[in-house]
Amino acid sequence: MQHAPLSISAAYRWTKCPGSFELGKKAPPSVTSPYAAEGTTIAKYIELALVELCEKQSMEGYEAVIKDIVDDEMKQHTRDYVLWLMTLEKAFVNGRPAKRLIEQKVRFSENIWGTPDYCCVCGDSAIIVDFKYGRGVPVDVKENLQLILYALALDNLVDGAVKKFSCFVYQPRLDNDKPYSRWDFDNKEEWQKFFATAEKAILVDKSETLMLGDHCRFCNAQVICPAQKEALTKELSVMTDNLPKAQLEHLIQIQGRKKQIEHFLSEVEKFLTERIKSGLEVPGYKLVESQKRRKWKGDVGAELMALGIPEPYEKSLIGITVAEKIAGKGKINHLCEWSGGALQLAAESDKRESVKGNETLLAMLPTGE
Numbered sequence: 014m015q016h017a018p019l020s021i022s023a024a025y026r027w028t029k030c031p032g033s034f035e036l037g038k039k040a041p042p043s044v045t046s047p048y049a050a051e052g053t054t055i056a057k058y059i060e061l062a063l064v065e066l067c068e069k070q071s072m073e074g075y076e077a078v079i080k081d082i083v084d085d086e087m088k089q090h091t092r093d094y095v096l097w098l099m100t101l102e103k104a105f106v107n108g109r110p111a112k113r114l115i116e117q118k119v120r121f122s123e124n125i126w127g128t129p130d131y132c133c134v135c136g137d138s139a140i141i142v143d144f145k146y147g148r149g150v151p152v153d154v155k156e157n158l159q160l161i162l163y164a165l166a167l168d169n170l171v172d173g174a175v176k177k178f179s180c181f182v183y184q185p186r187l188d189n190d191k192p193y194s195r196w197d198f199d200n201k202e203e204w205q206k207f208f209a210t211a212e213k214a215i216l217v218d219k220s221e222t223l224m225l226g227d228h229c230r231f232c233n234a235q236v237i238c239p240a241q242k243e244a245l246t247k248e249l250s251v252m253t254d255n256l257p258k259a260q261l262e263h264l265i266q267i268q269g270r271k272k273q274i275e276h277f278l279s280e281v282e283k284f285l286t287e288r289i290k291s292g293l294e295v296p297g298y299k300l301v302e303s304q305k306r307r308k309w310k311g312d313v314g315a316e317l318m319a320l321g322i323p324e325p326y327e328k329s330l331i332g333i334t335v336a337e338k339i340a341g342k343g344k345i346n347h348l349c350e351w352s353g354g355a356l357q358l359a360a361e362s363d364k365r366e367s368v369k370g371n372e373t374l375l376a377m378l379p380t381g382e
Contacts, residue, residue, distance in 0.1 A: 019212060021127025021166065024158040026228040028211040031220035032240075033232055040234035041284055052146040055087050056130070059144060060116045062095050063131070067113065090185045094144060097183065097193070101140065102133055105179075111135040112171065119166035121208060124216060129163040137176040139167055145184040154182040154194040161204050168201060175201070230276050236284045241277055248274070268358065 019027055019034070027034050058078060065074030075095075082088040102113070112134045120126040131142040141163050145152045154160065160180040168175045177199045185192040198204070214220040223240035235241050248267045267274075285295050317325035330336075336345055356368060 017126045018124040019215065021121070021125060021162040022159055023231075024125075024162050024208070026232055027215060028158055028208070029226055029228050030222070030224040030232075031211065031215045032223040033234055033238075034215045035219070035221065036223070036234040036238060037232070040237055041287070043233045048147065051087075055091060055146050056116075056144065058082055058087070058091050059094060059130070062091060063098070063115045066095065066099070067115065090146075093185060093192070094183055098131060098142065101142075101181070105133060105138075105140055106135050109135050114167070114170075119163060119170055121162055121166040121169065122212060124212060125162065125208065126166065127159075127163060129160075129167070132163065132167050134167065134171050134175060137174060138179070139164060139175045139177075140179045140181065141167065142181045142183060145182060146186065147184065148186045151187055151189075152182045152184055154180055154196040156198075157182065157196070160196075161198070162208060164198075165201060165205055165208070225270075225273070227273070229273055235277055236280050244270070245274065245277065269360075 058081070062075050062078045065071045065078055079088060079092060082091060102111075105111075114129065114132040116128055116130065117132075118126055118128050119132070129141055130144045133140050141160050143152075143157075143160055143163075157180060160182070161178075164175070164178040164180065168178075177197065178201070179195060179197050181193050181195050183193045214222075223238060225240055225244055229235050229238075229241065232238070248263075248270065285298060286300065289295050289298070289300050314325045333345065333349060359365065
């Protein structure tokens with residue numbers, strides 16, 4: 014399958030860091046993570062389920078797709094998402110003629126295209142839905158560049174008929190009250206200009222500008238990025254100094270880039286590991302086996318009893334998370350006790366309540382200023 018020169022799914026990166034486009038061509042191939050593979054698997058099942066239910070109108074075909082899903086959690090999330098999506102579509106269309114797209118390519122320009130999970134156009138309005146199966150990182154729907162580009166590309170498909178767009182991110186594995194979030198926009202001309210300008214900067218002006226930010230996280234070029242190297246060298250130079258004497262502003266800057274630095278170092282390790290796996294040398298490093306762990310070869314209870322262990326089995330309560338899934342959220346809180354959580358540093362934007370530090374200890378610390 015041919016990939017777009019500027020893919021819609023990577024718009025969050027190339028709009029902010031135009032130089033990453035050319036740098037990415039020189040980067041080593043990305044290693045597919047098990048999380049990405051899991052997301053690809055459920056996306057395929059969802060597509061098949063929607064085609065059976067919506068286009069073929071076959072409940073039997075839909076149930077056959079669901080039955081093929083081995084993982085119980087994935088099976089339930091697929092059912093929940095399809096039901097939510099069909100409810101959303103029914104309320105949106107309300108009996109009117111509509112155009113539905115399931116995993117169909119849409120094109121913003123000659124160089125920018127992509128495949129949204131689900132879109133529907135009805136009259137002068139449209140809904141665009143992006144399914145995310147990640148556990149840890151919430152995806153913000155507000156001004157989500159991927160969804161906006163899908164919306165504008167969809168608008169091109171219907172000759173500019175859409176005036177209002179409703180964007181949804183459905184992320185079922187987050188611990189939220191509801192699995193989806195919504196954001197609407199109607200200023201499509203402004204966004205069309207924004208993306209056209211970014212496209213020109215990369216493909217016509219050949220911009221080499223490299224900008225660091227959260228968008229670096231999934232960039233395949235970060236291990237060879239000169240901007241990353243320069244920033245890392247500068248930020249970690251404080252390690253050669255006395256840490257308490259470092260400028261507070263410098264330390265705050267490093268803390269703000271903590272996740273980016275950790276991810277960068279993780280990508281470097283992956284790159285070097287794959288290099289050795291492929292038969293190339295990495296001076297000073299080698300591959301070794303991690304610590305091996307033992308597990309029973311099936312049910313060996315009888316054998317253990319023969320060895321003089323009278324009670325080889327033990328009973329224990331099911332986990333709190335499992336119990337809450339069965340009983341319902343909040344239903345078991347009176348049966349639980351909470352231990353004090355360890356204090357940790359968080360950005361001011363964090364939703365959790367602030368905890369005051371130890372003022373006596375605080376007075377003893379050097380200010381670094």
